[in-house]
Amino acid sequence: AQKVTQAQTEISVVEKEDVTLDCVYETRDTTYYLFWYKQPPSGELVFLIRRNSFDEQNEISGRYSWNFQKSTSSFNFTITASQVVDSAVYFCALSGSGNQFYFGTGTSLTVIP
Amino acid sequence: DTEVTQTPKHLVMGMTNKKSLKCEQHMGHRAMYWYKQKAKKPPELMFVYSYEKLSINESVPSRFSPECPNSSLLNLHLHALQPEDSALYLCASSQVPRGYEQYFGPGTRLTVT
Numbered sequence: 001a002q003k004v005t006q007a008q009t010e011i012s013v014v015e016k017e018d019v020t021l022d023c024v025y026e027t028r029d030t031t032y033y034l035f036w037y038k039q040p041p042s043g044e045l046v047f048l049i050r051r052n053s054f055d056e057q058n059e060i061s062g063r064y065s066w067n068f069q070k071s072t073s074s075f076n077f078t079i080t081a082s083q084v085v086d087s088a089v090y091f092c093a094l095s096g097s098g099n100q101f102y103f104g105t106g107t108s109l110t111v112i113p
Numbered sequence: 114d115t116e117v118t119q120t121p122k123h124l125v126m127g128m129t130n131k132k133s134l135k136c137e138q139h140m141g142h143r144a145m146y147w148y149k150q151k152a153k154k155p156p157e158l159m160f161v162y163s164y165e166k167l168s169i170n171e172s173v174p175s176r177f178s179p180e181c182p183n184s185s186l187l188n189l190h191l192h193a194l195q196p197e198d199s200a201l202y203l204c205a206s207s208q209v210p211r212g213y214e215q216y217f218g219p220g221t222r223l224t225v226t
Contacts, residue, residue, distance in 0.1 A: 103155035
């Protein structure tokens with residue numbers, strides 16, 4: 001069975017604070033892929049990152065960074081020096097041996113100016 | 114260019130109407146998807162087209178009928194919908210069906226009256 005858990009339903013931070021969004025996954029596949037998407041109030045899902053199960057290197061892209069740890073089945077996302085434009089719902093997703101994406105329930109992030 | 118376009122942006126229809134949602138991508142992607150998203154929920158997969166053939170139908174009621182006329186186009190035909198079908202309908206595409214990120218369109222916000 002494939003499952004993604006995002007335990008944080010809503011998070012509020014003050015602008016310029018760092019924030020980490022948690023993602024824990026379950027899968028029996030040995031090859032799998034993890035993704036993060038951002039959905040701003042406009043509604044469009046924006047792709048942020050893809051990771052495959054053989055690549056545990058952390059990644060940094062500007063103010064965004066991702067920490068993939070197979071030992072804890074986690075793929076956490078950190079935003080450094082948050083900005084109001086970061087306010088959105090963030091989804092973590094898993095793709096395994098099939099064609100489907102399994103989305104977590106999402107974390108709604110509000111950055112307060 | 115990672116653009117998926119969807120028309121219309123908004124649609125209001127009565128329960129006896131027939132309408133169609135359209136989706137287009139020109140990235141050469143061979144997998145296309147329809148999702149339904151209710152407010153404050155993750156996207157729910159409805160259909161997957163892989164190399165222009167329907168590969169997944171997630172037990173969607175027959176009042177939703179997908180069509181893939183060619184590798185760039187995806188339609189969703191709607192007939193005799195219910196008010197509970199009101200939602201954001203998202204189209205997505207990916208390079209191939211497995212392991213690659215999906216690029217989403219802006220969605221069609223459907224209201225059934």
